[in-house]
Amino acid sequence: MIKARTDWTGLFFAAALTVVIVFPLLIVGTWAFTNVWRYPSVIPQEFGLKYWAATTARADVWTSITMSLSLASVVTLLSAVICLPAAFAFARLEFPGRNILFFSFLAGQAFPKFGLLVAIAGIFLNLNLIGTFWGVILIQLVGTLLFMIWIPVAAFQSVDRRMEEAARDVGASPLRVFWSITMPQAGPTIAAAVLLNFVGTFYETEGAWLIGAPGIRTLPVLMISFINNQPVIQYGAVLSVLLWLPSFIALLFARRIIGSGSFARGFGG
Template identity: 35%
Template sequence: MTMFSALTSPSVHAMPRIDLWWVPRGVVLGLLAFVVFGPLVNLVLWTVAERWYFPHALPAQYGFSYWARVFAPRGNAIDALTTSIFVALLTVALSLAFAIPAGFALARLKLSLRGVILLAFLIPQAFPNLPVYVNIARLFYQVGLNGTVPGVVLVHTTHGLVYAVWIATAAFASVDAELEQAARSVGATALQAFRDVTLPLAAPGLLASAIFVFLESLDEFTGSYFVGAPDVNLLPLLLYSASSGGNYQIASITALLLLVPSVAFMLVVERFLKADVLSKVGK
């Protein structure tokens, strides 16, 4: 009986089973990390590279002299950053001034062409930017808007309205209409119910739409180039000038200046734009 048990029981010294699935998964994750973070690492290296030439895989000399050159009075980076932020804030204000009433109407009113109206805001994204901005620049020259901040703000707003109106509509649709009716039943006017009930509840979604518009304006190049250059100096234009001139250090520093607020604001969007708001987009 003892011999039979020893023969049928599993061996104490059996080899452990090795899971080899971690090899392809590790390779895939490594490639994904390289695709995502590789360009960012290269960008950061260029910002501190004093000398970097073939065949060196890493910079031959590190330093911060190009940072000093970018932020010097003649570097125009501070002026470009200030103008870019100013234009982006004006774009946000103009977009929200239109998107809040439009989004509320699209969320609350039973419009037969509601879907068509929402799709109409996608038209600026449906056509190639280059021929559109060439014609806009020609029209703006005739009315005196080319090379001005208001002209650039108007062009940026045409793109920002896509995010502003769609997200504002979803934000107002996520607010229960019965809360407005309850406020009206205790004597509040329609404006008071909107101001004290609906608007605060929709504020996180509106904040997210404002951040999307801000980032879209901050990164917009084609419209800024054809409508604003050379009179309106923006960071994307400075980035283009440095890149086309082969000055990769200054171009990388400028790109990093654009990247930092984008990442910071996207973290804010992820916090405030909840799933119940996203589920209302396009409905």
Template identity: 35%
Template sequence: MSTFLSRLDPWWLPRALVLGALAFVIFGPLANLLLWTVAEKWYFPHALPLEFGFSYWERVFSPRGNAVESLTNSIVVALLTVVLSLTLAIPAGYALARLKLPLRGLVLLAFLIPQAFPNLTVYVNIARLFYVVGLNGTIPGVVLVHTTHGLVYAVWIATAAFAAVDAELEEAARSIGASGLRAFFDVTLPLALPGLLASAIFVFLESLDEFTGSYFVGAPDVNMLPLLLYTAGAGGNYQIASITALLLLIPSIGFMLVVERFLKVDVLARVGR
């Protein structure tokens, strides 16, 4: 017994307490969220719901609940944002990775500008401009706003993905007669595809969770899941808000697992280089 105690790490208890606290901080809110999705009655001072059920799920997915429409709009907008962002990011990322452009660092930094200013003031002015040109309250208008944020991830990760591909492979294809375009599509693009896939997922998740732009440019004509979540939470409908949050959380977790698999360390190491 004394030998066992002498070999016991004296720091095991503080480490266990720290790990337990971290687990509570990470999984505690998730557990609370899941309980609210099936809680029929739950109020203070009860630590657990008094009644469980799925009546709020029926309300969320009823024709008057707007969840199906909001989910459809959110997915459509996110997919269109991915397509538009990658359409712009692939040629831009390739140029930034391969060509010796002047002020390359400033060009990359310019894509961070939408994140550098308070979103509220920016979107108020964008909404006014879009109202004049007829884009306010439309899906194309929401897609354009989401793309301004999505380009940050799309361009930076695409640049890193193309930089991680050895330029000599493309040169070897050119040396045996392949045109520049064919060398790009047959050699460079397939090798950069995992990074571009990760870029697309980041853009998709950013668009799916975007609230401020969706609110000022899309509401009330374009219903989105973040808007439904905000309305439910502001009205004290915690069950509906939790169900909506779960609908947003599930694809986020799934896609992040895909990102962890495909976005390799060598790609991350080249971000911003």
């Protein structure tokens, strides 16, 4: 028997991650299912679903959930429609300005986002887009461009051209090759990008708040206002547990559709 050596570095990182990520989650999770928890008790005096009933009874919670879901869905769909063909073009075609255009998508992420948003809000104010559904769609769409283009570009580029040629050779038209060979090969990575995009948009707060207020209230925006304005911690805690749901579902999905390695491949790994 070979005795496994203790991986101290690994243990250190695991412990650090636990403290930084799991511990706060645990506290928030506990608060969500607490009826009474008074200082200095270490564990709550009374567990219960009292605040779940109270939170889910509120109309603004439900409208914001619907709002968040429809925003994330529309943004993801639009982003896919715009970005995937663009990604294919970036991956396969040579056109003037290709490289500069490709790297210009970084610009959206390279500058402090809030300053940019304030400036855009000024423009949107003139265009009567402030506080509207499509205003928020637009601003969130910009935020998705980078990953929805860069990841699929890597996916399309990693498809073996010989595979596509072999398909042409046995009689497939270029369009048929795309559907039967290129898409299935690049599919898992692109699915990962779409999923990331959906979750990212669902949690996006600054744009939704700056452009959307006061007409549009997403779940994260509502949570912020709960945390800021409510003396009762539980409302915020229940909402944040609700907010974990989409990322949890997304993770489950991701495990099912993303085979070994293809997720990493999307990032050039």
